[in-house]
Amino acid sequence: MKILLATYWEIPHLGGVWPLMQRLAHALADRGHEVDLFGNAEAYYHVFNRKKRYMKSDYRPLLESHLNGTMLARSPIIYNTELDRYMMELVLARLRLADYDLIHVQDAIAGRAAARVKPPHVPLLVNPHGSLKGEIRLLIESNGLPNIQLNLLKSYYERMETAGLMSATHITTSSRWLKQIFVQEHGIPEKRISVSPYGIPIEPFKAKMRIPNEYLRPYGKKVIAFAGRMVYLKGIEILLHALKALQAIRQDWVCWMIGEGAERERYTALTAELGLQQYVTFLGPRQDIPRLLALTDIYVQPSLQDNQPLSVIEAQIAGNAVVVSPATGLPEMVEHGATGWIVPVHTPDGWCQQLNELLENTALRQKLQQEAKRQAAEHWSIQRYHKDIFRQYYALTGKKV
Amino acid sequence: MQIPGRLYSNLFTTPPSEADVHVESKIWNELIRYLPPVYTLPDDEVLAPIVSQIPSAD
Numbered sequence: 001m002k003i004l005l006a007t008y009w010e011i012p013h014l015g016g017v018w019p020l021m022q023r024l025a026h027a028l029a030d031r032g033h034e035v036d037l038f039g040n041a042e043a044y045y046h047v048f049n050r051k052k053r054y055m056k057s058d059y060r061p062l063l064e065s066h067l068n069g070t071m072l073a074r075s076p077i078i079y080n081t082e083l084d085r086y087m088m089e090l091v092l093a094r095l096r097l098a099d100y101d102l103i104h105v106q107d108a109i110a111g112r113a114a115a116r117v118k119p120p121h122v123p124l125l126v127n128p129h130g131s132l133k134g135e136i137r138l139l140i141e142s143n144g145l146p147n148i149q150l151n152l153l154k155s156y157y158e159r160m161e162t163a164g165l166m167s168a169t170h171i172t173t174s175s176r177w178l179k180q181i182f183v184q185e186h187g188i189p190e191k192r193i194s195v196s197p198y199g200i201p202i203e204p205f206k207a208k209m210r211i212p213n214e215y216l217r218p219y220g221k222k223v224i225a226f227a228g229r230m231v232y233l234k235g236i237e238i239l240l241h242a243l244k245a246l247q248a249i250r251q252d253w254v255c256w257m258i259g260e261g262a263e264r265e266r267y268t269a270l271t272a273e274l275g276l277q278q279y280v281t282f283l284g285p286r287q288d289i290p291r292l293l294a295l296t297d298i299y300v301q302p303s304l305q306d307n308q309p310l311s312v313i314e315a316q317i318a319g320n321a322v323v324v325s326p327a328t329g330l331p332e333m334v335e336h337g338a339t340g341w342i343v344p345v346h347t348p349d350g351w352c353q354q355l356n357e358l359l360e361n362t363a364l365r366q367k368l369q370q371e372a373k374r375q376a377a378e379h380w381s382i383q384r385y386h387k388d389i390f391r392q393y394y395a396l397t398g399k400k401v
Numbered sequence: 402m403q404i405p406g407r408l409y410s411n412l413f414t415t416p417p418s419e420a421d422v423h424v425e426s427k428i429w430n431e432l433i434r435y436l437p438p439v440y441t442l443p444d445d446e447v448l449a450p451i452v453s454q455i456p457s458a459d
Contacts, residue, residue, distance in 0.1 A: 058428055066442055071452045078451065086442060090428075093435040116444065117436060156451050163447045 001101040001399050002034045008088060008109035011039030011048055016310070017106050017129050020198070024104075025049070027386050031401055038095070040084075045091040054091040056084075063087065075149075078156050085113055093117040101397050108132055108164025115167030123396040126168035130307045131181050132161040134328070138233045138305055162186045172392055174198050174308040175329035194392055198308055199385025202317055202377060208290035209318060217295045222253045222359055225296040225320070227289055227311040228303075230261030235302035235325060235346070240267065242302075242351030244274040249356055253279065258292060260285040293318035297365065298358055302343075302351060306330055313380045316340065319373035321358055321365045323351075339372040 005021050012018050025035040037048040044053040063086050072079050088110070097103065097118040104125040105111045111126035118124065136157040140150050165171055165186050171193045173179055179195050182188040217223060224243075228234050236257070243255055257267070257280060264282060271280045286292060289311075293299065299315030299322045307329040315322050316333075322340035324330040334340025343354050358365045378384070390401035 062428070063442070070443070071455050071457070072443060072448065074457070075451075075455045078455075082443060082448070086444075089440075090432055090436075093440075094431050096435060098435075112444070112447070116440060119437070152451065152454055155454065156447075159447045159451065163444075 001028075001393075001397065001401070002036075002099060003028060003393075004036050004038060004095070004097070004100045004103045005106070006038040006092070006103065006110050006114060007106040008040055008085065008113065009107060010041055011037065011046075019310075020129075021106065023201070023382065024386065024389065027382075028401065033401065036095070036100075038092070040088070045088055047095070054094065056087050059087045059090050063090075075152060077149075077153060081156075085109060088113045089117050097122055101399060102393060104393075108161040111164035111167050112160060115164075123169040124167065125170055125172060125392060125396060126165060127172045128161075128165070128178065128182075129174065131178060131185075131305070131328075133158045133185065134181070134305050135233060141232075158185075168192070170194070170392065170396055172196055172389070176332055177329040178307050194388075196385060196388035196392075197379070198310065198313060199380050199382040200310065200313060200317070201382045202380065205290050205314060205317055208288070209294035211288070211291055213288045213291045215292060215295060218254055220252060222297040223295055224253055224255040224298045224300055224355065225258060225292065225315075226255070226300050226302070227258040227286075227292070227314075228301070228309060230257070230259050230264035230267060232263060233304045233306070234261075235304045235327075236263070236267050237270065238346065238348055239300060239302040239351060240270050240274060240276065240280070241348035242355065243276055243280060245348055245352035246355050247276060247279055249352070250359060251279075253355075253359060255280045256292060256296070257282045258284075258286050258289060289314065290318065293320060296320050297369075298323060298355065300351075300355070301325065301330060302346070303327055303330060304346075308333060312340075313376070316372040316376040317380060319369045321368040322372055323354055323358065334372075335375070338368070339375050340368060 005025060007017060021037055025037055028035045036050065039046065039048065044055045046053045060083065063083055067073060072082060092114055100122055102123050102125060103114050103118060104127060105114055106127050106129060108126060108128050111124065114124055137154060140153060165182055165188050171182065171188065173193065173195060174197050176195055179193045182193055183190050226239065230236065268282055271277060293315055297320065299320035301309060301312050301324045303325055305328045312322055312324060312333050316339060322334055324334055324340060324342055325346045326342050327346065331342050334342060336342045341354060343350050393401050
């Protein structure tokens, strides 16, 4: 088969959807299939594996000549997103989509774009990894835009997401939470959505855990860690305030913040303001996350919204006591009290109480660590995940992977 | 190359004066082979209700 894996978002990128796309491409190539990886970059769209770039400057004038005089141009954010999306459509059209057996996109915007230019006979699998509407809502909340623009942006992304989902031949996603969002908020029939939880290559991850780096477990202290984008929706501000409260109770811990993002500077400043510099370290983006998680005792995911973060999966494989917020897709990632803990109240005090409990109660902490590690081996396996996806490919194409 | 006037007017603001229009464009010559005849700009199915809410400039 010839398969196009495409996304509206930038590739390559650290973490998230990009490694998932790459692993899927390798697994398909190993089975003799041809795979193209298509995505965005600031100045171009590209087919990554073929090193083929399509410069946006070639398409932009054509689109602007048509759209500049329209009402659309009076809303700059929507106008520029639309320009970018139409550029994606025109570039996709040049890829000879009729030659593909299947188009598998990683987000609803790419879904809409592909649907508008593909031949009718090519099936389209739309595979969103989050709720676009939900993320935009949180982004708008954190940026404080005026009301009228706010409502317009929300409406635009909601309509875009619905259109992208409706355009799919079939939808797949990794969590029951996200499936329910699509059913209840976008009107997608349940039978058009499959749920396949993520998987990662576990043995290579475990091997990387054993490769030493410059970090050592601090003497006499437990390590709490977070790994992910330093952005509003990850709830890091709640965590920092919780750690401030925790520091007043006990001092036998440190916290490693691993990752990069728009809010990192603000969180670093907040850490200093709260007097936590001796406790909280911002490590930045790292390639040795398996090793860092090997040194971690308690992994925290305080997100305001999250579908199924790979960091939680990795923390369970690494044998961390995982603590998650009760938000969105996170509770279905852990078996509460067995493979992890769901904070009942998503506030600094709620987190502080939970972290204090786990630091204090060695037996509970070790139980969560051991059980998470034991169950992760099967539950989060890459073989199981790919089998799920390939089953869907067969259903759509009639061709076995 | 010659392109159908209807498709031309979907992508350019100037309506064609003839049934078919001659356009010299390397990119357009590629695109015309692969864009479906029903392709339109903008995507009104998504945008029509949004555009009606955009405040007009005073």
